[in-house]
Amino acid sequence: MEKKKITKADVTRWLDQIAEKYELIGPTEDEDVVQFRPVNSGAELTLDYANSLIPPKSLFFPQVEGLFSFQKRGKEIELEEAGPLERDRVVVGIRKCDVESLSLLDRVFLDDVEDALYKERRERTALIALACPTPPRASCFCTSFGIDPLSPKGSDILLTDVGEVYLVDVVTEKGEQLVAVAESLFSKVTEKEAQDLQPPPVEMPELDLSELREKLETLWEDGYWEKLSLPCLGCGICTYVCPTCHCFDISDVGSETDGVRYRCWDSCMYNDFALMTSGVNPRPTKRERIRNRYFHKFSAFPSRYGTNYACVGCARCLVHCPGGVEITEVIKDILAKEGVSEG
Amino acid sequence: MQDKLREIVRKMLSDGDIEYFVGYCQGSEAHRIVPCFVTEESEVEKLVWGPLCLQNLSKYVLRTRDLDGKVGVLVKGCDARALVELIKQHQLERDDFVVVGVACEGQVDPRKLERELGVPLEQVGGIEDGGDEFLVHVGEETRKVAKEAVLRDKCFFCKHPPSFDCDYTVGEPEPFTIESDRSEFAGVEELEELPLEERRAFWRKQFERCIRCNACREVCYACYCTECLFDRNVPRWLDRPPLLEENEIYHLIRAVHLAGRCIDCGECERVCPVGIPLSRLYKKVQKDIAELFDYQAGMELETVPPLVNFDLDDQDPFL
Numbered sequence: 001m002e003k004k005k006i007t008k009a010d011v012t013r014w015l016d017q018i019a020e021k022y023e024l025i026g027p028t029e030d031e032d033v034v035q036f037r038p039v040n041s042g043a044e045l046t047l048d049y050a051n052s053l054i055p056p057k058s059l060f061f062p063q064v065e066g067l068f069s070f071q072k073r074g075k076e077i078e079l080e081e082a083g084p085l086e087r088d089r090v091v092v093g094i095r096k097c098d099v100e101s102l103s104l105l106d107r108v109f110l111d112d113v114e115d116a117l118y119k120e121r122r123e124r125t126a127l128i129a130l131a132c133p134t135p136p137r138a139s140c141f142c143t144s145f146g147i148d149p150l151s152p153k154g155s156d157i158l159l160t161d162v163g164e165v166y167l168v169d170v171v172t173e174k175g176e177q178l179v180a181v182a183e184s185l186f187s188k189v190t191e192k193e194a195q196d197l198q199p200p201p202v203e204m205p206e207l208d209l210s211e212l213r214e215k216l217e218t219l220w221e222d223g224y225w226e227k228l229s230l231p232c233l234g235c236g237i238c239t240y241v242c243p244t245c246h247c248f249d250i251s252d253v254g255s256e257t258d259g260v261r262y263r264c265w266d267s268c269m270y271n272d273f274a275l276m277t278s279g280v281n282p283r284p285t286k287r288e289r290i291r292n293r294y295f296h297k298f299s300a301f302p303s304r305y306g307t308n309y310a311c312v313g314c315a316r317c318l319v320h321c322p323g324g325v326e327i328t329e330v331i332k333d334i335l336a337k338e339g340v341s342e343g
Numbered sequence: 344m345q346d347k348l349r350e351i352v353r354k355m356l357s358d359g360d361i362e363y364f365v366g367y368c369q370g371s372e373a374h375r376i377v378p379c380f381v382t383e384e385s386e387v388e389k390l391v392w393g394p395l396c397l398q399n400l401s402k403y404v405l406r407t408r409d410l411d412g413k414v415g416v417l418v419k420g421c422d423a424r425a426l427v428e429l430i431k432q433h434q435l436e437r438d439d440f441v442v443v444g445v446a447c448e449g450q451v452d453p454r455k456l457e458r459e460l461g462v463p464l465e466q467v468g469g470i471e472d473g474g475d476e477f478l479v480h481v482g483e484e485t486r487k488v489a490k491e492a493v494l495r496d497k498c499f500f501c502k503h504p505p506s507f508d509c510d511y512t513v514g515e516p517e518p519f520t521i522e523s524d525r526s527e528f529a530g531v532e533e534l535e536e537l538p539l540e541e542r543r544a545f546w547r548k549q550f551e552r553c554i555r556c557n558a559c560r561e562v563c564y565a566c567y568c569t570e571c572l573f574d575r576n577v578p579r580w581l582d583r584p585p586l587l588e589e590n591e592i593y594h595l596i597r598a599v600h601l602a603g604r605c606i607d608c609g610e611c612e613r614v615c616p617v618g619i620p621l622s623r624l625y626k627k628v629q630k631d632i633a634e635l636f637d638y639q640a641g642m643e644l645e646t647v648p649p650l651v652n653f654d655l656d657d658q659d660p661f662l
Contacts, residue, residue: 032454033552033617050463053616054554063554064584138372138465230363230380230403235558237616251583264584270557272574322558322614324370324377324398 015042055243101243129155142313236267362412401425420503424641446514559611
């Protein structure tokens with residue numbers, strides 16, 4: 001793997017040139033909220049940031065997307081499918097936890113039945129990841145899931161901020177093509193120089209999760225879930241800011257003869273999420289719903305897809321939960337459990 | 344004050360007066376104070392009180408309807424207004440719960456504090472009340488921050504329901520006052536002066552980024568319907584996808600439903616992950632209700648809310 005470097009001023013120029021060829025998307029700040037948005041130039045981006053509110057999963061699996069529009073004329077029904085992306089895309093500034101989350105979402109949307117929209121977006125998007133700063137945010141805990149916030153794995157290019165310059169890992173062919181857009185802005189670094197520049201490993205409080213799943217699976221009927229559900233308000237923030245949550249709902253907007261079929265995010269924290277037409281709701285209270293969320297992350301998803309866990313330690317849910325439910329505390333509580341309590 | 348609070352709660356639990364107490368405890372970072380539910384005497388020591396006890400805990404009292412016993416709750420004056428309204432709106436009986444009122448010297452708006460300090464909130468090691476200012480510990484330093492700069496907007500116009508009796512008090516709860524030249528409805532008046540199109544553009548820009556997480560609804564003390572009209576699909580009042588037009592309708596319906604009931608607790612704005620200035624919208628509703636009906640929600644148990652009032656002598660030509 002080749003290593004290069006580029007000055008911060010030149011990164012902006014490089015991104016300007018990328019924006020001419022590709023759709024460039026990256027973190028931008030508006031009304032105090034950092035979100036991934038399409039931009040026309042590098043200067044619009046906020047690369048000195050912690051992480052975005054909504055994870056960049058939304059670029060591959062948007063909160064709302066029209067699947068097709070329909071028109072009914074007499075007995076004829078005309079369907080018009082959503083068109084392909086206009087241009088190939090480059091996402092810059094994505095953090096390692098979010099890169100890792102895409103590999104989990106790939107299992108959902110690309111294993112077995114392929115989701116054509118997701119697939120196209122993944123294939124036609126290059127990822128320029130941004131290594132995490134030292135120290136990381138106090139709430140981050142990705143290393144507990146074996147994620148190295150400085151690793152280039154999963155991205156096409158990794159930028160590491162080392163002061164005046166970025167150290168550049170070019171990981172894939174897609175990455176090489178992006179560097180080639182403005183090759184002269186980059187300079188080579190020797191192995192020795194790269195080693196000197198490379199920041200030390202990121203340290204964050206680490207949880208030993210080796211027994212989490214096993215322990216959790218004994219606690220289905222535990223009184224803990226009732227108590228945990230008390231502060232939960234039943235809003236959808238934790239699921240919408242989660243980079244690995246992927247539940248959606250499909251609904252038609254318009255009239256019976258003219259409209260669009262949309263897919264949009266749904267949340268297992270909502271009362272009507274599991275409600276059936278018969279009126280039966282298998283998750284009738286917040287207790288069952290919050291239990292479902294943790295079981296899905298730490299038991300059901302890993303069991304179905306053979307992955308480690310379905311959480312990447314970004315801590316967005318912890319930071320934004322209006323009821324103060326903190327996933328790290330939940331994990332600690334589960335690990336500390338000795339036997340089942342009635343609560 | 345914390346000791347007094349803990350003592351009261353310990354006694355309530357040991358006497359069997361309540362099933363659990365809803366108060367505040369420390370979250371995983373110093374600046375994050377979270378609601379907590381104390382069922383055991385051994386947990387009483389977790390209870391804290393300070394200028395970052397932001398949540399209006401009154402909403403959690405509604406659960407008492409599903410319990411055999413009572414819920415105890417810690418309320419600031421502003422939160423007590425929610426309890427007054429819940430009783431008036433026949434959601435709770437006064438005897439269903441036990442209220443501990445606490446003397447509040449103003450609450451911090453975390454977003455303002457972060458801006459004022461210029462460092463991430465996670466670096467805040469603690470915060471204490473210091474009269475006109477807050478003493479904020481950041482690393483080794485103690486920084487003095489003027490209350491004027493970081494208080495929650497509602498604290499500038501603190502109102503307590505005067506006739507509401509708390510079962511216990513910690514300190515002497517009375518409305519917090521601060522010298523300031525702010526006017527309560529300035530933010531609304533500024534918008535009211537804009538031409539219609541600009542006003543619409545302002546709100547559309549805000550609602551455009553709404554992700555419809557429903558946090559503003561779920562945190563609202565007044566959103567206690569068993570089934571919200573937004574969740575009904577037959578008939579479908581609101582389409583599910585968070586498209587701008589739908590978001591507009593969502594927020595406008597909420598605002599109108601809160602007319603005469605909004606107590607300005609500011610929780611909707613606090614929890615909004617995308618920072619929509621919802622208090623400004625609800626201030627408009629409060630202002631209209633005050634001007635049209637001379638009424639403020641949550642202040643007295645006895646008065647009848649204007650939108651549920653019926654008067655045969657009503658001269659309104661519209662009727």
